[in-house]
Amino acid sequence: MTRTLWHSTVGKKAVMAVSGLIMLAYLVVHMFGNLKIFFGPDTFDAYAHWLRTIGEPFMHYEWTLWVVRVVLVAAVVAHATAAYQLSRRDLRARPDRYVHRRPRASYATRTMRWGGVILGLFLVWHLLDLTTGTVHAGFRPGHPYENVVATFSTWYGNAVYLLAMLALGLHVRHGFWSAAQTLGAGSRTRDRLLVTLANLLALVLTLGFIAVPVGVMTGLVS
Amino acid sequence: MRLTLRVWRQKNAGADGAMSTYEVDGISPDMSFLEMLDTLNEELILKGEDPVAFDHDCREGICGACSLVINGDAHGPERTTTCQLHMRSFEDGDTIDVEPWRAAAFPVVKDLVVDRSAFDRIIQAGGYITAPTGSAPEAHATPVPKPDADAAFEHAECIGCGACVAACPNGAAMLFTSAKVNHLGVLPQGAPERESRVLDMVAQMDAEGFGGCTLAGECATACPKGIPLFSITRMNREFVRAARKAR
Numbered sequence A: 001m002t003r004t005l006w007h008s009t010v011g012k013k014a015v016m017a018v019s020g021l022i023m024l025a026y027l028v029v030h031m032f033g034n035l036k037i038f039f040g041p042d043t044f045d046a047y048a049h050w051l052r053t054i055g056e057p058f059m060h061y062e063w064t065l066w067v068v069r070v071v072l073v074a075a076v077v078a079h080a081t082a083a084y085q086l087s088r089r090d091l092r093a094r095p096d097r098y099v100h101r102r103p104r105a106s107y108a109t110r111t112m113r114w115g116g117v118i119l120g121l122f123l124v125w126h127l128l129d130l131t132t133g134t135v136h137a138g139f140r141p142g143h144p145y146e147n148v149v150a151t152f153s154t155w156y157g158n159a160v161y162l163l164a165m166l167a168l169g170l171h172v173r174h175g176f177w178s179a180a181q182t183l184g185a186g187s188r189t190r191d192r193l194l195v196t197l198a199n200l201l202a203l204v205l206t207l208g209f210i211a212v213p214v215g216v217m218t219g220l221v222s
Numbered sequence B: 001m002r003l004t005l006r007v008w009r010q011k012n013a014g015a016d017g018a019m020s021t022y023e024v025d026g027i028s029p030d031m032s033f034l035e036m037l038d039t040l041n042e043e044l045i046l047k048g049e050d051p052v053a054f055d056h057d058c059r060e061g062i063c064g065a066c067s068l069v070i071n072g073d074a075h076g077p078e079r080t081t082t083c084q085l086h087m088r089s090f091e092d093g094d095t096i097d098v099e100p101w102r103a104a105a106f107p108v109v110k111d112l113v114v115d116r117s118a119f120d121r122i123i124q125a126g127g128y129i130t131a132p133t134g135s136a137p138e139a140h141a142t143p144v145p146k147p148d149a150d151a152a153f154e155h156a157e158c159i160g161c162g163a164c165v166a167a168c169p170n171g172a173a174m175l176f177t178s179a180k181v182n183h184l185g186v187l188p189q190g191a192p193e194r195e196s197r198v199l200d201m202v203a204q205m206d207a208e209g210f211g212g213c214t215l216a217g218e219c220a221t222a223c224p225k226g227i228p229l230f231s232i233t234r235m236n237r238e239f240v241r242a243a244r245k246a247r
């Protein structure tokens, strides 16, 4: 079954849909957690600490977090590999352009590939910035509130983040609806619901994530 | 009507092609697009030039042979086949670009004619039922629920023209293949091959070098028979189901 799926365009797209939905579910939770920054450093840092204790005493300190990380890395790798392979195939299948050009499909649809690449690059930067602190001057492990405020006190920190969140909104807008079609859940009668849900998810995620840098910029969070 | 045509001319599959410009005059708005091209070809033949090669057969919108991308749209500005497109859809003095279907799996044979035999091979891979047929059976022998009959008819309307492939930014044949898979898949007569049909037809579609679906929706907009985009959704569902059941 795995072979049938991975070796066909339809099946590989299903892998993209499932991995995309896994990441999407994570992002909704992540966005929600981020909003705790508006309740001050104690709440936020305590929340970050609690994340490491989920599942105790059955799970040891940080075990649950590592399970989540492994699943997410697997999802990102599967998603990006399938995206790369399918995109190469798509470009090969249409080698000659029409002389008479016209814009095809919606903006969100046309930006899936570049938007995806932007998201991938952002992901690397984001981890190096706020998880490992590699590219973060004066990073203090265990003090996420301080680190977040420091990141969004730089112009490039804000610029990178805002751009990535716009890309995320567009990606989710087309992605969520697409995943429903890929997995066979769409239909004529259910389409309005799915389109509305996709737009709502995109909007809520983008606004929710952007609220944090805007909070720092306006001095609401400091 | 007086028109300027810019037409893709290509001697054969191996040759390089280019757009050539022609003027045509005395076109009636009641002519079909193909009759307009016939007029151009008559003039070219009288001048001793090579007429423009294009595909056509029934000229009544049912065979799927005609195939032109007109001003960037497969089958032109109306939702119909090129043979059913009339010159009243254009204005006197217009410049019209005419190109062949573009896809790696549809190589150009000459001018505006492309080789669509990849579609035939997709059909051969599973677009049939294995029950012995013969003369028409008694209509009530196999009851078919009305919604299923309607769905089968909707998908059976596909004429295999390939406009969906021509319009798709990925040169994908998903709409065509899904129309065929669903047409037979919803009927009791097609049930024995329900799983193998979708797996084999999708495998053949991939083997022919068509692209994958990115849900751009261009195919369903171009389709002269109104095969809906959800036809693809339904085939995706069938495919995943069949892959799960396959050993």
Ligand code: HEM
Residues within 6 Å of the ligand: A013, A014, A016, A017, A019, A020, A021, A023, A024, A027, A076, A079, A080, A083, A084, A087, A109, A112, A113, A115, A116, A117, A119, A120, A121, A171, A172, A174, A175, A176, A178, A179, A180, A182, A183, B213, B214, B215
């Ligand atoms: C590693 C970075 C990423 C890359 C390179 C990438 C690339 C792509 C590409 C090329 C597509 C297909 C576009 C199309 O069908 O037109 C796609 C679809 C999708 N992406 Fe991403 N993406 C990335 C990250 C994400 C993230 C973080 C999410 C979670 C919100 C996500 C969710 C989705 C979904 C749900 C789909 C739809 C799958 C389908 O059509 O069935 N992607 N992605």
Ligand code: SF4
Residues within 6 Å of the ligand: B157, B158, B159, B160, B161, B162, B163, B164, B165, B175, B176, B179, B219, B222, B223, B224, B225, B226, B227
């Ligand atoms: S699905 Fe529509 S556009 Fe595609 S081959 Fe059939 S009739 Fe033509």
Ligand code: FES
Residues within 6 Å of the ligand: B055, B056, B057, B058, B059, B060, B061, B062, B063, B064, B065, B066, B081, B082, B083, B084
């Ligand atoms: S010539 Fe038969 S459909 Fe146009």
